[in-house]
Amino acid sequence: MNKKMPILTGRNITVRFGEGCPYCMTHTELEKGRCPFCHTIWAVRDVSFNLYPGEILGIVGESGSGKSTLLKTLYFDVPATAGDVRLTLYHEGKDNILHCSTQNQRYLRNHLMGMVYQNPMLGLRMDLSSGANIAEKLIAAGNRNAGQMMKRCQGLLQHVEIPVERMKDAPKVFSGGMQQRVQISKAIANNPPILFLDEVTTGLDLSVQAKVLDLIRTIQQELGIAMMIVSHDLAVIRMMSDRTMVMLGGRVVEEGLTDQILEDPLHEYTQTLVSSLL
């Protein structure tokens, strides 16, 4: 069978807060990723993955397991200590994007990636209008035609089922679910081939959660965007992702088909996690 080309590959990504010491440099299995001697936090340790075009890769793990940090590293919010990340659509995957210039990283963030944060405050400017929020992303990608941008904003807001007449309202007056939908429309404004979603439904009530997840699934089917979805909620992962990685203490302890992870978990932690499913 022909080798399938990943759209994004990560190799040995490590994010460390602290200098590290001889002990934690050599011992990889640290309780909660924290060195007992020098107190260095290994938020992400030696994580490697492939993301294939159009697939949804789920990342589960408890709070503090490093799953959000991993996404934020890929989106350049948190600098990586070490690692190699290649994007096929950027210089044909010849450059490690973790090392490219701030300017190029900005280009990548605006053209090839989108991010939806758990906290809409991180992804939106709460005081600006929703339209302006989306337009900001379009302008960042070099768009200067006001008429076109207006049309695109309307289209995007309709897509996420926000009435066009609310385009002038600021996200701060919106409900949590609406804020999340504005954030999603902003993230996909420039048709990125990759979308990162960090606990996007955590804290929303059930019916709103369902609506946001349905929206993400529809977008994925229509646009074929490859997604990495971080969640501590196995139900979200089961519904959304094709493949799943399980993180614990900054490391990936198990990865595989989502149905395999849920029905035949092999690692001790995954077994505990699955058995905790309500």
Next chain:
Amino acid sequence: MVKVENLSKEFIMHIRNDAQIEGFEGICLEVEAGTLTAVTGPSGCGKSSLLKCIYRTYTPTGGHVWYTRENGEQTDLATAEPWEIIELRKQEIGYVSQFFSVIPRVSAMDILEQTQTSRGVEEKAAREKAEEYLSCVGISKSLWDMYPATFSGGEKQRLNIANALITKPRFLLLDEPTASLDKVSKEWVMKLILDLKDQGTAMLGVFHDEIAIHTLADQRFEMRERHLVDMDYKMDYASEVLAEAIG
């Protein structure tokens, strides 16, 4: 088309003091195109686990499952990369589970449509075919636009079967497809399976229902003490046990 070699599965429950639970071992069988192989045996003997290992919902502990793809290439399903399995499931391999788990908030019609459109079938054609299959398995028209979560057990199972058969997979795994169905729907389902067999699909199924086995199966194995034995052997086995019991 499918050759299972020495397949084995053992579960290790780390959270229950590393308890080892044996699934099955040394399973060998072959399934040819256009035939159905039935696996029978008492419940809990590992029949469903065998199907799940082949579909890779379970990770086999050892052995191989050689599958010949449509383009002639051979893939070992037991060790293939997850993305490869995802592609094969999308394009060639179907699975009718014992319990239907549905995508929430998607109507019966949309489920069948999406199954096809994700494989590149045009929307209009997909809709027509979905209608054909829904009536074929006898799901009443008033339910077509409802969420299957609200369906009865039998309706769910029939939708499940329609969903697996509608794409005409080359290799189909069936886990008690006719259980929990009434006589009429059982006949519909058996007819669909026979049609598919005529079109060249290789099938491996777990059955309890003798009528279904007689109608559908070309080959039959019994699972005994975690191994497969074919039916004639089973008769010998039974008489052996009987002889021992009598002393």
